[in-house]
Each structure stands twice: as structure tokens, then as C-alpha cells.
Amino acid sequence: xxxxxxxxxxxxxxxxxxxxxxxxxxxxxxxxxxxxxxxxxxxxxxxxxxxxxxxxxxxxxxxxxxxxxxxxxxxxxxxxxxxxxxxxxxxxxxxxxxxxxxxxxxxxxxxxxxxxxxxxxxxxxxxxxxxxxxxxxxxxx
Numbered sequence: 706x707x708x709x710x711x712x713x714x715x716x717x718x719x720x721x722x723x724x725x726x727x728x729x730x731x732x733x734x735x736x737x738x739x740x741x742x743x744x745x746x747x748x749x750x751x752x753x754x755x756x757x758x759x760x761x762x763x764x765x766x767x768x769x770x771x772x773x774x775x776x777x778x779x780x781x782x783x784x785x786x787x788x789x790x791x792x793x794x795x796x797x798x799x800x801x802x803x804x805x806x807x808x809x810x811x812x813x814x815x816x817x818x819x820x821x822x823x824x825x826x827x828x829x830x831x832x833x834x835x836x837x838x839x840x841x842x843x844x845x846x
Contacts, residue, residue, distance in 0.1 A: 706821065708733040711743070711751070711800040719799040721813035721830045726801070728828050728837070729820050738796060745790050751800050754807045759785045762809060764797040817843050 708726055710733045713719045726733050736743075743751065752762045759782045763770065770776065775788055775795075789795045801810050806819045814836045817824070828837035838844055 706731065706804055709736060709802040710734070711736050711738045711796075711798060713737070713739055713798050716798055717831050718811055718813050722799045722801060722810045722816050725813060725816050725824065725828055725837070728824050728826065729822055730825050731820075731822075733801075738798070739793050742790065742793050743796075745786050748789060748796065749786055751802075751807065754802075755800065755809050757809060758782075759789075762797050763789060764795050768792065768794045770795060814843065 708731050710719070710723055710726060712723060712735050714737065723733070723735070749759070752759055755762070763775065763785055765771070765776075769792055773788055773792070774780070775785060797809055797811065799810050799813075801808055801816050801819065803819045803821070805821055808815050808819055810816045813830065817837075824837045824841035824843075826837075826841055827835070827839045829835045835844055836846075
């Protein structure tokens with residue numbers, strides 16, 4: 706089974722998602738999108754297949770989102786996409802692709818929704834939040 710993660714190793718959510726993929730016994734294809742960025746067509750495909758709008762997939766916190774005026778109602782989908790490709794930090798992360806679908810995994814445990822196999826054991830996020838119990842079952846929150 707091939708799993709792909711569009712990853713930013715400096716992002717805690719992305720690191721947690723990658724760790725949960727590995728906790729399921731899967732070594733994914735890792736695309737560090739800041740080093741190997743998707744083009745506009747690929748990015749639009751990732752967003753659409755995740756069931757999101759471009760506005761849903763753009764990262765606002767810790768980015769030049771407001772400085773670039775991207776919050777203006779007049780901005781089109783294509784203008785937002787162009788900004789995301791130019792300023793890669795605007796791409797929200799991580800996107801994960803599995804045979805069961807694609808998700809923007811924010812929060813990171815959304816990755817569990819697109820796994821065909823269970824977790825192999827307990828998982829606790831970097832911040833101490835337990836999301837999977839010792840039996841590999843998701844802990845409801």
C-alpha cells in the first residue's frame with residue numbers, strides 16, 4: 706500500500722501525522738513540499754480531492770496571508786493558488802494520500818480516517834494528547 710504525505714518537518718501536526726502513519730506499520734512516501742513544491746495543478750488537485758476549497762487549504766497563522774491581502778473578498782481561487790505556490794508557507798499541511806482517500810490532516814488524527822489497517826499500539830501526540838489506546842483503537846475526544 707502506498708501512502709504519501711506532503712510534510713513539513715518543522716510542523717508539529719505534520720510530525721504527529723507522520724508518526725501515526727508509521728505507527729500503522731507504513732513507511733510513506735514523504736514529500737517535503739517546502740523543498741519539492743507542488744505546482745499549481747497538483748496543489749489544486751490535492752485540495753479538491755480532499756473535499757476542501759482553496760480558502761480552506763490556505764494557512765493564515767504565521768504566514769504573510771494578511772500582508773498579501775489574501776483575506777480580501779475579491780481574491781479569486783486562482784489568485785489564492787498562485788500565492789500559495791509563490792509563498793509555500795501558505796500551504797496548510799499535512800496532506801496525506803492513501804488508497805482510501807486524501808485528507809488535510811489538521812488535526813493529525815484525521816489520518817486515521819483514511820487508513821485501511823489499524824494502529825499497531827498506543828499513540829500519544831507530541832503535546833501529550835493520547836489519540837490511540839494500547840489496542841490500537843482511536844480514543845474519542
